[in-house]
Amino acid sequence: MVYGMTLQYRSTRGNESNSLTASQAILQGLAPDGGLYVPVIFPKLTTPLKDLVGLSYQDLALQILKLFLDDYTEAELKACITAAxxxxxxxxxxTPVHQAGNVNYLELYHGPTLAFKDIALQLLPHLMTTAMTKNNYDGQITILTATSGDTGKAAMAGFADVPNTRIIIFYPKDGVSAIQKQQMVTQTGDNVNVLGIDGNFDDAQRNVKAILNDSAIQAQLATQNIQFSSANSINIGRLIPQIVYYFAAYGQLVQNKTIALNDEVVFSVPTGNFGDILAGWYAKKLGLPIKRLLCASNENNILTDFFHTGQYNKKRAFHVTSSPSMDILVSSNLERLLFEVLDEDPTALSAFMQEFETAGSATLSTTAKTKLADFVAYDTDQAQTLAAIRQTQTQANYTIDPHTAVATHGAMAYLKDTKDTAPMVILSTANPYKFPETVLWALTAHKPLESGFEAIQAVSNVISLPVPKNISHLKRAKVRFDQTISVAQMAPTVLNILTH
Known part of the structure; x- marks a missing residue:
């Protein structure tokens, strides 16, 4: 059975006549006009919420994914979900929920690379290879992706040695943690490549998008039957699976009697490229009782200012912080939200994005800004990040990483400002051992001399959380990739890898 085959995906910058099925949009990744694929008609959840509570994660994933990926059969989706x-x-x-004090942490780091990206990137390769078969594509799909730390490793782990695929990752050489870098540069697999760049994540992301949409490069690769796609959350195959864990969290809260069915909750989300929190927005649109979505930023607080003022302004200093996966000034997935608040008008959206890209700033109308009422936004500086880690450890005996700390500080500020009594769920996006230097700094109240594996050992001496095997084995793993290139070399390097 195929689920109706009615749901089509259109570009945020194009018209509906160029719409694709879900599997076609997953293969394409980024739309040819530079836009992002969104459903032409947002699906409706017909299963009552009470019937979703208590489902296994796999069964819950099937219920959500079949709404959006309706050109996949049930058997195909089940096979992908089981494998993932x-x-x-x-x-x-x-994705278990852990209560710590008066808040709840949704732990998204129990996969192979210890970060929330695993939830979608263990599934995406199976969705993509199934899509290749469904669409009679017999060439090679090259996954081209920029990473601020976690996506790169999770994508390579998911796609390593997957037939008929290749994956090329670019990361800012000074913009990831030592453990994140070690995870990437030691990745096994004959079809993987990872390169550092002399630039920040925005440089990497901007140039990856340019390469994906370069018609000359596309034509050259087409002669060898190679097509680009992406593992960033610009790919709807990355975004849609993230909706599931919002429902999973809600179901656990009902089951453990933290809330009653249909009670509203607030989710605090550490936010960089806006995919994680956008998945929460999609969960709310499906009917999950979400009262507010709290967009938590670090010192790169372009999104905080956007939600406060309606102005999207990248003309500001870029900060390298202790929460590197959020060191982003251009949040790609915000375009999908902008498309909605601009009444799904691709002309208006294109004009807004053109102004933002050329002038560095664009502002929503007062009417459009009122449609952002489901969001609140807070930002967190370095001292507040460290304080959040230390206080959570001291008060709740629970260890969090710096990204989760940003969301924790935002949550506490929101509760203090609003006196909101709705239960708070904080998305915990990475295992704290991925960022041991910052955790050690917070717990010992002084900047440590230790780094990397020495810092991991020092942290493990302070807390009761065991060091995961996927971290400890990295110390002995062979470094396979040690090349750093300039931003200008990105496109030539991609061609050299794929054509030689």
Whole structure:
């Protein structure tokens, strides 16, 4: 059975006549006009919420994914889900909720690379290879992706040695943690490549998008039957699976009697490229009782200012922080939200993005800004990040990473400002051992001399959380990739890798 085959995906910058099925949009990644694919008609959840509570993560994923990926058969989706959410996760819950003090942490780091990106990137390769078969594509798909730290490793882990695929990752050489870098440069697989760049994440992301849309490069690769796609959350195959864990969190809160069915909750989301929180917005649109979505930023607070003022302004200093996966000034997935608040008008959206890209700033009308009422936004500086880690450890005996700390500080500020009594769920996006230097700094109240594996050992001496095997084995892993290139070399390097 195929689920109706009615749902089509259009570009945020194009018209509906060029719409694609879900599997076609997953293969394409980024739309040819530079826009992002969104559903032409947003699907409706017909299953009552009470019937979703208590489902296994795998069964819940099927219920959500079939709404959006309706050109996949049930058997195809089940096969993809079964392969994605198995023993590579260290808990059957996949995304467990942990209560710490007066808040709840949705732990998204129980997969193979210990970060939330695993939830979607363990699934995407299976969706993509199935899509290749469905669409009779017999060439090679090259996954081209920029990473601010976690996406790169999670994407390579998902796509390593997947037939008929190749994956090329670019990361800012000074913009990831030592453990994130070690995870990437030691990745095994004959079809993987990872390169550092002399620039920041925005440089990497901007140039990856340019390469993906370069018609001359596309034509050259087409002669060898190679097509680009992406593993960033610009790909709807990355974005849609993230909706599931919002429902999973809600179901656990109902089951453990933290809330009653239909009670509203607030989610605090550490936010960089805006995919994680956009998935929450999509969950709310499906009917999940979300009262507010709290967009938590670090010192790169372009999104905080956007939600406060309606102005999207990248003309500001770029900060390298202790939460590197959020060191972003251009949040790609915000375009999907902008498309909605601009009444799904591709002309208006294109004009807004053109102004932003050329002038560095664009502002929503007062009417459009009122449609952002479901969001609140807070930003967090370095001292506040460290304080959040330290206080959570001291008060709740619970260790969090710096990204989760940003969301924790935002959550506490929101609760203090609003006196909101709705339960708070904080998305915990990475295992704290991925950022041991910052965690050690917070717990010992002084900047450590230790780094990398020495810092991991020092942290493990302070807290009761065991060091995951996927971290400890990195110390002995062979470095396979040590090249750093300039931003200008990105396109030639991609061609050299793919044509030689």
């Amino acid at each position: 959410y198995g023993d590579q996760f260290d808990t059957n819950l996949i």
